[in-house]
Amino acid sequence: MIHYCIRKLLTMIPVLLGISIVAFALGKLSPGDPAIEALRRIAVEDPTAEQIEAMREEMGLLDPVPVQYGTWLKHALSGDLGESYLDGTPIGAELLRRLPVTVRLSLLALFWTLLFGLSGGICMAWHQNSAADKVLSGVAVFLLSIPGFWLAIFAIILFSEILHWLPTSGIDSWRSYLMPSLVLAASNIGVTARLTRGSLLKEMGQHYALVASSKGLSRRSVLTKHAFRNSLVPVVTLVGNYFGGILGGSAIVESIFAVPGIGKYALDAIYTRDYLVIQGYVLFTGATFVLVTLAIDLLYAVINPKIRLEGGVR
Amino acid sequence: MGGEDIQIRHLTVKFPAREGWSVAVDDISLDLPSGQITGLVGESGSGKSVLGMSILQLLGASAKVEGECWYEGKNLYRAKEKELEKIRGGQIALIPQNPNQSLNPTMRLGRQLREVLRLHGNRTGEQGRQYVLDLLRELGMDRPEQIGRSYSFEMSGGMNQRVVSAMGLCGEPQWMIADEPTKGLDAVLRRQVYHVLKEISENRIRSMLLITHDLQLAWKLCGRICVLYSGVLVEQGGGSELFRNPLHPYTRGLFESLPAKGMHPIPAPVREKGEGCMFYNRCPLAKERCGRERPGEYQPEQGRIVRCFLYA
Numbered sequence: 001m002i003h004y005c006i007r008k009l010l011t012m013i014p015v016l017l018g019i020s021i022v023a024f025a026l027g028k029l030s031p032g033d034p035a036i037e038a039l040r041r042i043a044v045e046d047p048t049a050e051q052i053e054a055m056r057e058e059m060g061l062l063d064p065v066p067v068q069y070g071t072w073l074k075h076a077l078s079g080d081l082g083e084s085y086l087d088g089t090p091i092g093a094e095l096l097r098r099l100p101v102t103v104r105l106s107l108l109a110l111f112w113t114l115l116f117g118l119s120g121g122i123c124m125a126w127h128q129n130s131a132a133d134k135v136l137s138g139v140a141v142f143l144l145s146i147p148g149f150w151l152a153i154f155a156i157i158l159f160s161e162i163l164h165w166l167p168t169s170g171i172d173s174w175r176s177y178l179m180p181s182l183v184l185a186a187s188n189i190g191v192t193a194r195l196t197r198g199s200l201l202k203e204m205g206q207h208y209a210l211v212a213s214s215k216g217l218s219r220r221s222v223l224t225k226h227a228f229r230n231s232l233v234p235v236v237t238l239v240g241n242y243f244g245g246i247l248g249g250s251a252i253v254e255s256i257f258a259v260p261g262i263g264k265y266a267l268d269a270i271y272t273r274d275y276l277v278i279q280g281y282v283l284f285t286g287a288t289f290v291l292v293t294l295a296i297d298l299l300y301a302v303i304n305p306k307i308r309l310e311g312g313v314r
Numbered sequence: 315m316g317g318e319d320i321q322i323r324h325l326t327v328k329f330p331a332r333e334g335w336s337v338a339v340d341d342i343s344l345d346l347p348s349g350q351i352t353g354l355v356g357e358s359g360s361g362k363s364v365l366g367m368s369i370l371q372l373l374g375a376s377a378k379v380e381g382e383c384w385y386e387g388k389n390l391y392r393a394k395e396k397e398l399e400k401i402r403g404g405q406i407a408l409i410p411q412n413p414n415q416s417l418n419p420t421m422r423l424g425r426q427l428r429e430v431l432r433l434h435g436n437r438t439g440e441q442g443r444q445y446v447l448d449l450l451r452e453l454g455m456d457r458p459e460q461i462g463r464s465y466s467f468e469m470s471g472g473m474n475q476r477v478v479s480a481m482g483l484c485g486e487p488q489w490m491i492a493d494e495p496t497k498g499l500d501a502v503l504r505r506q507v508y509h510v511l512k513e514i515s516e517n518r519i520r521s522m523l524l525i526t527h528d529l530q531l532a533w534k535l536c537g538r539i540c541v542l543y544s545g546v547l548v549e550q551g552g553g554s555e556l557f558r559n560p561l562h563p564y565t566r567g568l569f570e571s572l573p574a575k576g577m578h579p580i581p582a583p584v585r586e587k588g589e590g591c592m593f594y595n596r597c598p599l600a601k602e603r604c605g606r607e608r609p610g611e612y613q614p615e616q617g618r619i620v621r622c623f624l625y626a
């Protein structure tokens with residue numbers, strides 16, 4: 001188990017480095033001269049060539065690129081992601097301030113995904129090939145194939161404009177999270193339900209499930225006590241990947257519902273070409289994705305004793 | 315009909331095939347007398363497991379089962395699911411084939427064993443734990459406590475074989491169906507399994523259906539032998555008589571293919587179910603009539619039943 005954890009931790013390092021290089025490159029490739037921008041921010045509107053040169057020297061822009069990367073990474077690791085071009089606020093602090101909103105939204109979406117995805121999948125597997133199975137399968141395909149923004153607009157029209165049940169935008173109370181999180185979860189619910197159904201039916205067809213029946217267990221017990229846990233392995237992978245995706249992909253939903261999370265921050269930054277904000281966002285969500293993946297790998301070991309005991313040859 | 319014997323009448327099992335049905339068991343009637351071991355032999359794919367599983371109604375939804383199976387006054391093929399749950403493991407238990415795949419890989423072995431106690435019988439808690447440990451020890455396991463805490467993938471095939479045997483015994487059933495208990499094991503492990511089964515049959519469960527293609531095992535353990543060929547019961551008889559004097563040409567071929575007899579392989583099966591005898595295409599003694607007509611069951615001696623025109 002210790003070996004497994006250490007190996008998983010070690011494989012994260014090159015991935016994190018790759019993400020940081022991509023984020024750094026994004027900042028480097030952005031148009032405009034950072035030295036001039038910096039001078040403007042200290043109110044030097046028409047800088048001379050010497051002033052620019054001095055600023056470049058001071059900002060380390062004359063160093064070789066790898067050295068610049070090193071300096072940048074050191075700052076980034078200590079939470080200093082630079083300042084927004086737009087208003088000069090520190091990006092790291094702004095991301096942290098907005099993070100709780102996005103995390104709440106994502107966790108709620110994850111909760112819906114697990115609740116409806118797993119229960120829907122179990123229900124379909126239990127009533128395999130019945131009318132309920134077919135109807136739920138249809139719903140699942142519908143959910144995973146409609147675009148999120150369409151669903152968002154539809155939900156706003158129905159629940160806010162016609163029924164007046166839920167607020168259209170902002171986050172005033174928990175009710176504000178309801179629509180965005182469900183819209184965010186919709187396609188994941190569809191995928192999870194389908195995968196759970198398939199995985200559960202596969203496990204129910206395994207020899208050990210037949211043997212469990214031969215002991216006198218009811219079909220319900222075979223499913224809940226034996227097959228379910230084994231069926232979770234692919235589901236956990238999928239949900240893990242999607243959770244990373246939810247965190248990153250909440251941008252559109254946050255924008256439509258005017259939720260002040262990090263996704264909306266990044267999207268606004270794209271409109272205003274605020275490159276350092278985008279850079280910070282890429283670094284931040286990339287690292288989060290990797291951490292979630294690590295957490296999923298550790299969760300595997302909990303579900304599957306084979307990994308726990310043998311150090312996981314998967 | 316009733317009693318502790320298992321009486322199968324006109325059992326036919328079909329599976330949906332690409333066109334129509336594939337018949338795995340073809341109109342078999344068979345008595346499994348309680349108090350002794352009946353062996354069910356035949357080559358791979360002859361329908362042995364399907365016959366065994368049909369008794370417990372474990373063939374899955376796709377199988378079409380026709381006929382009757384009487385046990386203690388009940389037709390098991392018509393029994394309700396709740397009744398079957400009581401019978402499975404509690405009155406008729408299974409020692410499944412492929413022990414390594416028979417155990418849940420994410421549940422500790424001890425829990426899988428105690429699960430049977432919870433379903434059948436009234437041993438609970440510490441008493442149940444002790445019962446399982448004694449059982450494992452009796453089956454030749456040195457450190458049963460440790461086994462209870464392990465998972466199946468940590469065990470050798472021989473160990474898992476004993477765990478599934480113990481699992482079958484936990485519910486103290488009257489009947490045991492053992493499906494290919496020696497399949498894929500080396501000579502040393504086969505001997506161990508033989509001793510386990512002998513021990514079980516002498517001290518715990520007298521009535522057993524032993525499904526095997528291991529003729530030596532059948533010969534050593536079985537009071538009665540039934541020979542299955544391509545879903546048809548071709549011969550039945552007392553164990554020693556049948557081995558001393560096999561009557562059906564298929565049985566003779568089967569016994570001659572034993573290593574001890576110089577291993578004369580029987581020609582490969584021709585999967586073509588015509589009008590006549592199932593064995594017609596491979597039979598060295600086939601006559602013209604055998605290709606036209608299905609032979610009935612003939613009784614050349616007391617206690618022997620053969621499906622072959624040689625004994626008509």
Ligand SMILES: Nc1ncnc2c1ncn2[C@@H]1O[C@H](COP(=O)(O)OP(=O)(O)O)[C@@H](O)[C@H]1O
Pocket residue numbers: 329330337338356357358359360361362363364365373374376
């Ligand atoms: N679930 C199933 N679906 C379709 N065919 C099956 C199924 N189970 C068994 N069969 C077929 O029934 C025949 C007998 O199988 P089986 O009883 O397992 O043979 P064996 O004598 O080796 O135990 C085989 O031809 C097999 O292909």
Ligand SMILES: [Mg+2]
Pocket residue numbers: 362363364411493494
């Ligand atoms: Mg078999």
